[in-house]
Each structure stands twice: as C-alpha cells, then as structure tokens.
Amino acid sequence: MKTLFQYNWIVREQWYQWCEETTPEELQRVRVGGVGGILHTLFHIVDVEWSWIRVLQDKPDFQEDFENYNTLEKVRNLDKEFKQDVEPFVNSWNAEMETRPLDIPRLDGTVEILAWGEVMRHVIAHEIHHVGQLSVWSREVGKPPVSANLIRKGLIQPNETQLQD
C-alpha cells in the first residue's frame, strides 16, 4: 500500500517540476477528457486523495473549487498542507484496516458499505489514471511526459540474500 502512495507522490512532484517549465496558459488550457486541464488535474488528484482519507477518518471533507487554486503555487501549497494529514495516515496502515467497513449513506436512506482497503486502492488508481491523461496532454504541449515507471525509484530494497526462484 505504502509503496504505491510513495510512487504517486514522487511522480506528482516530478509533474510539478514539469509544470515549472510550462506556461501558465498551457497549464490552465481547457482540454478534451478527464477534468479538462493539466493544473486542474493536479488539483483534483490532491483534492480526491485528501478527501477520501478524511472520509475514512470521519472528518469534514474538502469542498473548494479549482477556481480558487488555479496556479501551480496554490496547488503545491494545498498539497503540502494536505500531506500533513495524508502521509501519517498512509504510514499507519496495517492489515487489520483492509476490511474495516466504511458506511456511506445514500440519498434514499440506505447505506453503502465499502472496505477501507478498497478506498485506499481507489485513491492510488485514481491518481495513476489521471496522470496517464497528463501524459497525453504533455505531448499536445510538445513536451515529453514525466516517466510513469515505478521501477528504478528505490521504492523496495531487494533482499540480496534471498534466492532467486
């Protein structure tokens, strides 16, 4: 679990760096697909990650619009602020939390029940999916995208005393 969050955070930081070398016009341009723009996507990723973790913690959700966070600096600052909640939660993850139930009330009065482990993987997949969209748009801008490779980031240390199968 932690590995994939760490992967997302590394890639996200690299996209912020990619954005530094791109004009605000390109970052804010409305595009086809996803939430419709590069910076808007990064805002959406940060928002959704934090919001789900707030829901798991039974704390109030984030309800602001992109319009108030439409610069790279504002998104990065929001990310930094939210990371203070998100990172300790991810680091505290353990096997018992995988099947813990999350009740989500439906409008009709019934309750949907999700497993915490589903929610966490949903957050992981959500970011990777949206970053895939960024990679198409980066080509439209005429720039190579950030690498999506998970290997070669030093995320898991191989145990060289183990036998290869």
Next chain:
Amino acid sequence: MKTLFQYNWIVREQWYQWCEETTPEELQRVRVGGVGGILHTLFHIVDVEWSWIRVLQDKPDFQEDFENYNTLEKVRNLDKEFKQDVEPFVNSWNAEMETRPLDIPRLDGTVEILAWGEVMRHVIAHEIHHVGQLSVWSREVGKPPVSANLIRKGLIQPNETQLQD
C-alpha cells in the same frame, strides 16, 4: 497486490467491450501520446504484463509486434492465452516474494537488481497509466470512457463485524 491486478483485468475487459462498439478505424488510428493508439495500447498492456511475469519466472519473453495483433479479436485471444500464465502467478503471490531480487544484466556487463514487489507494482501502475490515456482518446472519439473507479467492483468484502474507527 491481487486486488489491483483484478481491478485491471475487470477494467481491461470493459475496455474490450467499449472497443466492440467502436469502429476498427478508430481503434487503429494513430494518436498523440503513449504508444499512439487505442488497440495498440491494449496490446502493449497485455504484452508488458506477461513479459514482466515471464522475466520473474526466468522464462523467455514476448517479442512480437503490434502489426501481427492489430484487431480486437487478436488482442483478446493473446490476452486469454497469456492470462493462463499471469493469473496463477498473481494468485500465488506472498509476502516473501516482495523483496526477492531480480537480476537484470546491463549492456556494460554490470547487473541491475530490482525487487519482485517493485516489478509487480510497476506492472499494475503501467496498465492504469495507459488506461488513463485511453480515457482521453475515448473523448476524442466522442464516447464516454470506461469508469476508472476501483470502488463498487466488489473487490474487497468489508468485515461488518469490525468497528469503524
């Protein structure tokens, strides 16, 4: 680990169904970003998943070109064939395999060492990333993309006897 592979397989099947409702011309059209097309992306996902798992098993890799698999039926058949190797391997995954070393010889004679757990997560992220690209192209085609939601696919059963934190 298994949950995210299962997620990818469900979403991939839904993209095949999406492809059934799309013309071969759109599926084969060369597009900006990624490997450059919808069907080519699905082929690439199937190829990369199987190839890495073959590498972990120290078995020969897949070396064929998309040109020989450029119809939906051919990609689905290839996927079905490869799944016979991939699925049992994923289902046999255990914690001890996470840090098992994979030696990759470099051209200069040195050896790169990856952890098996990194490789498996690389495969997972690889597919989700490329599916994000499909979602942009589906809008170009004028069709809604397959949902990327991981929740609501019944992948983890919540334990309703557990307390919510």
